[in-house]
Amino acid sequence: MKKTIRIASLALAVAAAALGCTAQADQVTDKLKATLQARLGSDAPIKSVTKAPVAGLYEVNLGTQIIYSDASGDYVLLGDLVDTKTHKNMTEARLADLNRIDFASLPFANAIKVVKGNGARKIAVFSDPNCPYCKRLETTLQSVDNVTVYTFLYPVLTPDSTVKSKAIWCAADRAKSWESWMIDHHAPTNAANCDTTALDKNLELGRGMNVTGTPTIFFADGRRLPGAVSADQLNQALASTK
Structure with missing residues (x-):
């Protein structure tokens, strides 16, 4: 005892x-x-x-x-x-x-969704329509398969970034309008006559998550990867996502 x-x-x-x-x-x-x-x-x-x-x-x-x-x-x-x-x-x-985030809690309704292949792998990208590095990333994404891309329009570079973001958000097919501009350089011509408060929310969200540049990529495990990375880098990061 x-x-x-x-x-x-x-x-x-x-x-x-x-x-x-x-x-x-x-x-x-x-x-x-x-x-x-x-x-x-x-x-x-x-x-x-x-x-x-x-x-x-x-x-x-x-x-x-x-x-x-x-x-x-x-x-x-x-x-x-x-x-x-x-x-x-x-x-x-x-x-x-x-700076790791809770990916599942992101407001995906405020993002443009593009599914490639089976869409099993998931990333979220904060992107400005006038950002040359964002356009480079979009070109890279063309060669990445089996991924779901959630693009949060994040117009921070110029006033025209806001104009283009609103027009793309108000397009009948947002994904098509986004890729048409970013890949083929066809500027959106439709009127920005819809509710664009999602863009204001994106700006608030990004600032709260210390998104200081575009593009910024987030993976399903909450990690982030800033900048226009290569397809190999992106695939490696996706493969290591838990």
Whole structure:
């Protein structure tokens, strides 16, 4: 019985110590966050501060960017942290993980849906109709099969982007109008006389998800891939989606 009591007491002591370490760590990161926020100002809102893989270094999450700080907040490092053993960009991987989304919760009714092949694989793309990289991605998608593409019109480049987005959204066949413009360069000629509040919602959604450029691709597991990637890169990313 005494042995049982001693084991139970030891377990409680270990748990208490762990809680104490966690509380202490929280105090350090909370203080560092407050210090850095005061020094960096409101233009750089800090989402979180955690320990970095390097001793004495802290990861500061700004949402669209990760920077690193010492424990006192006196110095910050701007740039990528790279694992020299694997050549993995730790900063890029961490930022992708922090910005992972719940794909299933996306408002697909506000997107243009195109099904290729059996459509088993799924991606969502935030795209501006006047973005040359978005047009390049659309050309690439022509050679990618068995995928469902949800395109969220995201007119952020020019006022004309909004004009074209509204016309495409109001077309009788949105998918055909979108591809006709992006692939064949035939501008939509129909009147934008329908309800286009979906575009406003897309802008709000994208900003909330830190979509800062077009195209931005999201996969079914919540990962994102910015830019006009090649068909090989896209297929590899789709194949690795869990």
